[in-house]
Amino acid sequence: MELPFSNTLLLIISFLTLLAAIRILKRRKSSKLPPGPWRLPIIGNLHQVVGSEPPHRRLMGLAQKHGPLMHLQLGETSNVIVSSPELAKEFMKTHDLNFAFRPVFPAARILSYDARDIAFAPHGEYWRQMRKVFTQEILSAQRVESLRPVVEDEIGKLTASIRQQKVQSIIYLSICPCQYLIICN
Numbered sequence: 145m146e147l148p149f150s151n152t153l154l155l156i157i158s159f160l161t162l163l164a165a166i167r168i169l170k171r172r173k174s175s176k177l178p179p180g181p182w183r184l185p186i187i188g189n190l191h192q193v194v195g196s197e198p199p200h201r202r203l204m205g206l207a208q209k210h211g212p213l214m215h216l217q218l219g220e221t222s223n224v225i226v227s228s229p230e231l232a233k234e235f236m237k238t239h240d241l242n243f244a245f246r247p248v249f250p251a252a253r254i255l256s257y258d259a260r261d262i263a264f265a266p267h268g269e270y271w272r273q274m275r276k277v278f279t280q281e282i283l284s285a286q287r288v289e290s291l292r293p294v295v296e297d298e299i300g301k302l303t304a305s306i307r308q309q310k311v312q313s314i315i316y317l318s319i320c321p322c323q324y325l326i327i328c329n
């Protein structure tokens with residue numbers, strides 16, 4: 145016995161819908177994430193965070209509704225938001241190794257020799273060694289003191305450039321060239 149095309153199509157769609165529903169229910173039951181506000185399929189909770197109000201205020205409003213620990217889906221990234229000082233202390237002190245890892249973006253891989261510098265290296269023995277070398281060699285009191293004249297000179301140049309613009313009633317100061325000078329010098 146052969147089913148007509150429309151019945152076959154209806155049967156396939158029903159089967160796929162049933163599979164999707166079962167998959168969603170299993171994911172909800174097995175999820176160890178804290179509860180959070182409802183989310184849209186592709187953008188997640190972005191519509192609840194972005195708006196005319198600053199994001200930290202919107203997050204505060206969501207925390208008042210959903211509690212100090214909540215799950216937000218921002219695009220494809222899953223985030224756990226902690227808004228209580230006590231919980232934040234527990235996360236950062238007690239469970240710090242569980243949250244020490246961060247994603248490495250393609251730009252970071254390109255700029256930092258495949259994420260091998262201190263800023264983007266994954267947490268572990270290599271990162272600890274890099275941090276130790278950095279603090280002993282770059283941030284030592286002797287090194288900081290030896291760089292003091294250079295820093296004072298650069299600060300003098302920056303304030304001189306601001307004074308030159310003082311003639312105008314509005315000072316147009318872009319932070320990007322200042323950051324560039326600070327980072328590259």
